[in-house]
Amino acid sequence: MGDRRWFKIGVYIGAFCLAMVVTMVLATTYKVLFGPPQGIAAAEPSYTVEAAAPKGTSKAPLANQGLIYTAENNPSYRPPERVELADPSNYGERYAVDAYGQPLNNEFLAVLHETVWSANSAINTFQTYHPRDADQVSYHSIIDRDGTVIYVVPPEKRAFGAGNSVFEGANGPETAVTNPAFASSVNNFAYHISLVTPSDGQDNASTHSGYTDAQYKSLAWLMAQTTIPEARITTHAAVDRSGSRQDPRSFNWPHFLEYLHQYPSRAA
Numbered sequence: 331m332g333d334r335r336w337f338k339i340g341v342y343i344g345a346f347c348l349a350m351v352v353t354m355v356l357a358t359t360y361k362v363l364f365g366p367p368q369g370i371a372a373a374e375p376s377y378t379v380e381a382a383a384p385k386g387t388s389k390a391p392l393a394n395q396g397l398i399y400t401a402e403n404n405p406s407y408r409p410p411e412r413v414e415l416a417d418p419s420n421y422g423e424r425y426a427v428d429a430y431g432q433p434l435n436n437e438f439l440a441v442l443h444e445t446v447w448s449a450n451s452a453i454n455t456f457q458t459y460h461p462r463d464a465d466q467v468s469y470h471s472i473i474d475r476d477g478t479v480i481y482v483v484p485p486e487k488r489a490f491g492a493g494n495s496v497f498e499g500a501n502g503p504e505t506a507v508t509n510p511a512f513a514s515s516v517n518n519f520a521y522h523i524s525l526v527t528p529s530d531g532q533d534n535a536s537t538h539s540g541y542t543d544a545q546y547k548s549l550a551w552l553m554a555q556t557t558i559p560e561a562r563i564t565t566h567a568a569v570d571r572s573g574s575r576q577d578p579r580s581f582n583w584p585h586f587l588e589y590l591h592q593y594p595s596r597a598a
């Protein structure tokens with residue numbers, strides 16, 4: 331057993347280590363040059379973003395939604411989201427023609443409401459089977475006090491959010507008769523969003539303490555996911571023709587628009 335043998339073993343081990351280091355350097359270089367870009371996955375929209383966009387109104391491809399997150403004035407807001415689907419008795423199909431055979435091709439309209447009671451109370455109502463027409467009710471989505479967006483009715487379906495109603499827009503009065511037994515309504519082209527009412531608003535008073543900052547931010551975010559123009563965002567109170575609706579009470583338009591206008595696609 332001579333020193334020379336140990337020397338040879340040392341050379342083999344040294345060569346092996348050198349080969350490993352070279353391999354690691356090459357692998358890292360390859361990954362940096364050809365691997366996926368880092369930090370992109372976080373901005374990937376989830377399927378609920380598609381669910382939030384009324385069919386036919388979200389023409390922007392999903393990739394373009396990335397613009398929202400790179401805007402310096404609104405870098406990262408993203409509301410919590412969940413799905414609580416309504417019972418199918420509480421919503422229906424959107425009609426292509428009205429009860430008299432006339433084509434219906436209104437642009438989508440966003441109609442804002444408030445729940446009066448809690449989000450869970452509203453969801454329980456919507457998830458209950460309602461065989462009688464008069465009991466059937468729903469919104470497409472609910473925005474809870476903490477800003478969580480709850481998807482209730484798929485956007486391509488017709489939610490029963492407003493009865494007797496007309497939208498007075500730039501093109502004149504818009505409404506649709508889809509069932510001759512009922513007054514005309516905006517439901518056929520509406521996307522109904524309801525804000526959860528504060529606890530001091532669980533009554534018939536004309537005002538309450540209003541909505542949270544998170545609710546305004548989430549509403550602006552939700553609207554920015556669609557191409558519904560600002561001029562077609564309205565309230566139940568504004569479209570109601572029954573004289574019985576005043577919701578959403580105490581809605582702060584300037585505060586909402588301040589958040590909406592932070593999105594590049596919605597700049598004032």
Ligand SMILES: [Zn+2]
Pocket residue numbers: 442443444491566575577
């Ligand atoms: Zn309402």
